[in-house]
Amino acid sequence: MDPIGATGSVGTSCGPFHFSIAPVPGGTLTHAQAAYTSLYDTVASGWTRSEEAVHLTVTVPPNTTADIRLPDGTAHAVGPGTHE
DSSP states (O other), X not given: OEEOGGXXXXXXXXXXXXXXXXXXXXXXXXXXXXXXXXXXXXXXXXXXXXXXXXXXXEEEOTTOEEEEXXXXXXXXXXXXXXXX
């Protein structure tokens, strides 16, 4: 896995067409964002935190998929595109 700071990690251990994204909001940070340039295009992850909630945005390149693991432990399998 390639750590990308407070946004969590982006890993390619599942193969070049599949990514794992696990954001880790916390501390005094109110937002974070990072990107990883893969062979297929840019994988991006970012979040903002308010008093009410954490808003996460993930961008998955064309012809790839990703597992997004949220801080509460839930996981979501997604395809290409921008997901909020």
